[in-house]
Amino acid sequence: MAEELKQLKLFSDVAAMLAPARSLREAGCCPCCLLRFLGEKDCHIYQKSAEELQTVAHILCNQPQGNADSATGDNKCVNTDDIPCIACLGILQHGCSEEFLDRIQSKMEEECYKSQLFSLSLMTPIQLLVREHAVMLFLRERFSDLYTGQSIDKVTSMKDVYKWRCGPRLKDKLNMEYHHQVESPFLIQLMFEHKETETECSFLISACPKVFPTNSRKRKRDSEQTVLNRTSVTRAISSLSESKFMSLVRCPPEKVDTMCRCQELTCYHEAVFVAGRYNKYSRTLSQTPWVVDGERRGETSVSELICTRIKAMFMAQEYRFSSAGREDVDVRTLGRGRPFLVELIQPHISDVPPDKMKLLQQEINSGTTDIAIRDLQVVSREESGKLKVGETEKTKSYSALVRVEKPIQPDDLKFLEEITDLTLAQKTPIRVIHRRPLASRDRVIHNMSGEYIDSQHFRLHLKTQAGTYIKEFVHGDFGRTQPSLSTLMHMDTDILELDVESVDVDWPKTIDE
Amino acid sequence: MDAPISKMADLEGKAYRTVVDRYYTPGYRTDVQGRHREDLCILQHSNKVCIVTLAASHPLMADGKTVARVDFQVTEKVNRLDNKVIGKGKRGAQWLQESSPLCRVTCTDNTEFTLYSCIKGKLVEVNENLINSPQLLTEKPSSEGYIAIVLPKFGESDKEMARLLSQQQYQDALERRGREATSEARERDLVQARSKMEEEESSSSTDPGKDQAGGSKDSGDEPNQKRAKLEVTDKEQPSS
Numbered sequence: 001m002a003e004e005l006k007q008l009k010l011f012s013d014v015a016a017m018l019a020p021a022r023s024l025r026e027a028g029c030c031p032c033c034l035l036r037f038l039g040e041k042d043c044h045i046y047q048k049s050a051e052e053l054q055t056v057a058h059i060l061c062n063q064p065q066g067n068a069d070s071a072t073g074d075n076k077c078v079n080t081d082d083i084p085c086i087a088c089l090g091i092l093q094h095g096c097s098e099e100f101l102d103r104i105q106s107k108m109e110e111e112c113y114k115s116q117l118f119s120l121s122l123m124t125p126i127q128l129l130v131r132e133h134a135v136m137l138f139l140r141e142r143f144s145d146l147y148t149g150q151s152i153d154k155v156t157s158m159k160d161v162y163k164w165r166c167g168p169r170l171k172d173k174l175n176m177e178y179h180h181q182v183e184s185p186f187l188i189q190l191m192f193e194h195k196e197t198e199t200e201c202s203f204l205i206s207a208c209p210k211v212f213p214t215n216s217r218k219r220k221r222d223s224e225q226t227v228l229n230r231t232s233v234t235r236a237i238s239s240l241s242e243s244k245f246m247s248l249v250r251c252p253p254e255k256v257d258t259m260c261r262c263q264e265l266t267c268y269h270e271a272v273f274v275a276g277r278y279n280k281y282s283r284t285l286s287q288t289p290w291v292v293d294g295e296r297r298g299e300t301s302v303s304e305l306i307c308t309r310i311k312a313m314f315m316a317q318e319y320r321f322s323s324a325g326r327e328d329v330d331v332r333t334l335g336r337g338r339p340f341l342v343e344l345i346q347p348h349i350s351d352v353p354p355d356k357m358k359l360l361q362q363e364i365n366s367g368t369t370d371i372a373i374r375d376l377q378v379v380s381r382e383e384s385g386k387l388k389v390g391e392t393e394k395t396k397s398y399s400a401l402v403r404v405e406k407p408i409q410p411d412d413l414k415f416l417e418e419i420t421d422l423t424l425a426q427k428t429p430i431r432v433i434h435r436r437p438l439a440s441r442d443r444v445i446h447n448m449s450g451e452y453i454d455s456q457h458f459r460l461h462l463k464t465q466a467g468t469y470i471k472e473f474v475h476g477d478f479g480r481t482q483p484s485l486s487t488l489m490h491m492d493t494d495i496l497e498l499d500v501e502s503v504d505v506d507w508p509k510t511i512d513e
Numbered sequence: 514m515d516a517p518i519s520k521m522a523d524l525e526g527k528a529y530r531t532v533v534d535r536y537y538t539p540g541y542r543t544d545v546q547g548r549h550r551e552d553l554c555i556l557q558h559s560n561k562v563c564i565v566t567l568a569a570s571h572p573l574m575a576d577g578k579t580v581a582r583v584d585f586q587v588t589e590k591v592n593r594l595d596n597k598v599i600g601k602g603k604r605g606a607q608w609l610q611e612s613s614p615l616c617r618v619t620c621t622d623n624t625e626f627t628l629y630s631c632i633k634g635k636l637v638e639v640n641e642n643l644i645n646s647p648q649l650l651t652e653k654p655s656s657e658g659y660i661a662i663v664l665p666k667f668g669e670s671d672k673e674m675a676r677l678l679s680q681q682q683y684q685d686a687l688e689r690r691g692r693e694a695t696s697e698a699r700e701r702d703l704v705q706a707r708s709k710m711e712e713e714e715s716s717s718s719t720d721p722g723k724d725q726a727g728g729s730k731d732s733g734d735e736p737n738q739k740r741a742k743l744e745v746t747d748k749e750q751p752s753s
């Protein structure tokens with residue numbers, strides 16, 4: 001026996017499988033489908049070159065030169081792959097060709113996709129379900145001794161063969177990692193279509209009334225497409241007895257003159273998360289775009305200043321910005337800043353090395369004086385969840401410029417330092433009551449101190465539980481925050497300026513400058 | 514730490530504006546429900562939420578009354594304290610018409626007043642603090658002594674506000690009221706003088722409004738003439 005055949009592990013002895021091999025060859029199977037239906041499961045066999053596979057198929061079918069079984073299936077010459085295979089309709093032929101993979105490569109380069117790892121996903125026309133079933137029934141009938149108990153589930157799937165054949169080659173072309181069965185955040189989806197899909201499947205609609213009830217059959221022809229899908233066709237096929245099926249479909253299936261075409265190549269990249277901390281130095285900058293009655297207010301926002309360049313760097317379709325709490329337009333955020341997270345949707349590039357992130361950070365910072373960012377880094381999805389963890393346990397430190405109604409002395413502020421862990425009952429502030437439910441919440445002021453400025457002003461430093469409404473604590477919000485600075489000082493107090501001094505969250509990790 | 518000195522320079526540069534000045538627009542209704550001088554002030558927040566408050570010209574303030582009791586049981590069936598709102602949309606809120614009463618106020622002199630919504634919308638909350646601290650109503654009318662928070666239908670807040678008097682219109686109305694009061698008072702004096710001359714018997718010339726003058730407050734934008742009778746301005750009556 002030829003060396004090539006010794007490696008094969010088929011449903012039965014290679015010698016016994018020669019007859020079905022010949023039949024499959026005659027029926028019009030490509031070398032890969034031939035091997036699949038003979039029971040070959042070893043990926044290395046399928047990873048041989050197209051020429052090598054042709055050779056294996058040839059020797060297996062024991063078809064010496066000159067045999068005129070099929071016009072082109074007669075020797076090692078290449079154009080055997082030009083006749084559409086009856087089982088895969090060319091997906092394991094042209095679909096695996098160097099030419100097609102080059103097209104994928106150039107498309108990826110065009111759209112600048114760059115990821116460390118990719119995975120492949122195949123969408124195949126549904127008449128392949130019918131065709132594979134027909135091949136199997138044919139084998140079971142013709143070679144009952146060899147194929148009893150065999151079913152399509154025992155046959156190596158076309159998708160696996162495709163991935164074995166094309167994955168490693170694309171890996172070299174795209175310069176990304178590929179592992180069969182390893183899911184990557186980056187998915188290349190190939191959608192193969194065939195123009196005869198409907199014609200080849202529509203017989204099932206009348207043959208299987210249980211799967212396709214009359215009311216859906218009544219509809220016009222154009223709805224056939226929506227009725228016929230992978231699930232319904234699979235159900236329909238299994239609802240038919242073997243003999244019934246064979247009376248409706250030619251087994252083995254008929255040859256066709258066109259191959260599947262891959263019209264659509266879609267790349268999906270899972271979201272990439274970028275985290276950091278920001279300072280806000282402006283009192284006229286909103287955190288996110290500020291829109292009133294459909295009209296934009298303010299030229300830009302913290303999120304835009306941060307995200308525009310990040311989005312561009314990762315070539316993302318869009319982004320979602322979130323942060324550990326937020327400050328009002330007129331509030332600054334100082335100190336080490338506020339943690340934020342940017343979720344990049346459909347990025348084309350996902351591996352941006354730390355040094356590039358550093359450059360990106362510098363770029364963002366040099367573009368504005370209104371904000372500054374630090375600790376910019378890519379984080380995993382799991383990491384990203386930490387932004388919102390323990391939201392209410394976090395503490396925040398503020399400093400507020402307070403105006404008092406009656407003149408004060410520096411000593412009048414001393415009592416503030418003696419107050420610790422003061423619980424406030426805060427009703428939903430009037431300024432947000434239109435968009436939040438009405439509730440009364442307890443918030444804790446851990447400590448306070450007053451820094452005297454003049455008889456009418458002082459700076460209030462306070463450390464509070466996250467979620468405390470500071471402005472309302474100072475002016476009382478029509479008495480709706482109790483106690484308030486007004487009630488503590490027995491006079492009207494008002495807040496003129498507010499700064500966030502620190503957001504006490506240990507996330508994301510500090511990055512050395 | 515930022516240099517406080519520069520901050521101070523900034524501070525002194527611009528005139529101080531209170532929380533109400535900064536975030537709210539006032540709208541007034543005078544002689545609410547046809548009741549002489551019973552004026553109310555609606556403060557509309559920039560987010561369109563409205564707060565019903567007492568206007569400085571209301572007898573409760575202008576006449577220096579002391580509030581003894583605020584009762585939210587406005588009819589036999591309706592108690593404003595029963596108002597419960599759910600979710601962002603404030604579902605389940607009591608719906609208010611302009612003429613819906615919000616509370617009844619009883620003063621130490623046994624005079625009684627009913628305060629009305631003046632604005633259509635959902636009742637978000639009434640100021641429950643008024644039950645235990647009724648004096649807030651007159652002592653802190655535009656802060657802790659507010660009456661209620663009302664949320665007009667989405668997009669209708671400005672329309673509702675437009676039905677009210679602006680700050681300027683309110684000032685004008687008060688001036689008119691003052692002028693008419695003066696001329697009326699003059700007329701009344703004349704009549705009194707005449708009747709005195711005729712007979713000593715008439716003892717019922719007491720005018721409660723007049724007697725209670727003098728309890729003036731230090732509120733800046735209060736008009737000079739705040740006690741007077743004005744029989745007009747009923748034209749603002751709701752026609753719903």
Ligand SMILES: [Zn+2]
Pocket residue numbers: 029030031032033034085086087088089090091092093
């Ligand atoms: Zn094939």
